[in-house]
Amino acid sequence: MNTRFVLSLCAALASLTLVTAPAFAHARLDHANPRVGSTVQSAPRQVTLWFTEKVEPAFSRIEVRDDAGNRVDIGKAVVDKSNPVELHIAVKPLRAGTYKVFWRVLSVDTHKTEGRFSFRVER
C-alpha cells in the first residue's frame, strides 16, 4: 500500500461521507435582532433569533431579563411559520439599560442547545 493510494482513499471516503450526509445538525444561534452585544437607540418591540437549523416550537423558549433580573418578555416564544429557523418573543416597553437574552431550543433532529447574550438600550 503506497502513500498515494492511502491519501486517495482518505479523500474519496471523506468526500463520499460529506456528499451523502443529510442536512441535520445542532441548532446554533446564527444572528439576532437586536444584534448580539449591540447598543440600540430605540427600544425593540420584540427579540428575534435566527438559528442554523429548524427548531421545534413546543420545546423552544426565550427569556429576556433586565439589569435586576426581572423578566420583560411577554407570552411565549413563537416560531415563524414561513421560516422555521426564526424564533421571536414580544417584550414590554424597554427603558434604557442592559438586557440579557436566554434561549433554549430543540432542533427538529432532537438536539437541544442553549445560550445567552446581552444587548443595551440607550434611549
Place this chain on the structure above:
Amino acid sequence: MSNLLQRTAICGFAVGVVCLGCARAHETAGNRFFPATLAVDDPGVNDELAFPTISAFKTGDDPSAKQLDVSAEFAKRITDDFAVSFEPTWTRISRPGGPNMNGASGFQNLETALKYRLYKNAEHEFVASVGFNIEWGGSGADSVGAESVTSYTPTIFFGKGLGDLPDSMRWARPFAVTGQIGYAFPNSRTTSTIDPDDGSIEIETNPDILVWGGSLQYSMPYLKSSVTDLGLPDFFNHLVPIVEFAMETPVGHTIDSGTVTTGTINPGVLWIGDKYQVGIEAVIPVNRASGKNVGVIGQLHLYLDDIFPNSIGRPLLASSTLARGSR
C-alpha cells in the same frame, strides 16, 4: 547506529509521536462548543469520525527521517455519557529511517479508548471526563516502531470555557482551555530484542509515562453568538484559532528511556461547520528528541451525531430523546 539501536530509537520515538495523529472528540456545555482538537484529547463524548488525520514531520532520531502518518478514529457512544473509540494509524518513514535505513511503512498498533463523561456544568461551561486508552501491542508493524507490548493509559480530561467572566472582561469570554493528564504503563516491564547484526539479546525496560497536554482556543463562533456580533464575513465567524501542546514524560522505570520530556506545541486554526470541522496546525517539537524542524498536521472531522442523528449518530442505549439532545 546499529539496526537494533535504530529500531529502539524509532520505537521510543513512535511512542512519543503516535498521538500526533489522534482524532479527538467535540463537546457542548451550555453556550460553549468545544471543537475536536488534533493533538490532544478533550473531554468530549460523542459519535464521530475523524478521517483522515494526516501529519508530516521529521523524527527525533539521529539522523532524522521524514514520517507521514495517516489515521482515522471512529467513536461510538454506548450511552449518553459513555463511548468507545478505535483508531488505526498508517505510517510511512522515509530514508534514512526504518530498520535498515531504507524507509518503512505499515500500521501502528491499534488504539482503543473508553471514555465516560463525569460531570458537565452548562452555566460555567465546564466538563470533565475519565478515559482508559489501550494500545494493543503487536498489532502493528515492528518496522514503523509499533511496540510489542500493550500499554494502558487511564486519563482525566477537562474543558473550561471563560464565558462566566464579568462584563468588563467580555472580550475574553470566547477563550476556552482544555487539558488532559494520563499515566501510561505497559503490560510487560521489559522487551527482549535480538540484534540481527551479532545475534545478541538486549533487554529494554519499558517505562511508565506521564501523558499530558492541553489547548488554548479562542472561539469566533462564541464571539458572534454570545458576546458581540461584529458583522464579519461568515467564513471568519467559523474560525477557532488554537494552540495545542502534547507532552510525554517518562516517570517510572526510566533506566533505558531516560526522563527527558518530549512533545510538540501546535499553533493552528480550526474551521467549525454544522456537520464537520477541518483543522490545520504546525507541529513544533519542543526539543531535538521530539523531532526536527516544523511539521504539519491536518484533519477532517465529521460530527456523526449531527450527520446521522437517527441512526449511527445516536447512542446505542439512549436514555431518551430529550436526554440525548441535552448532551
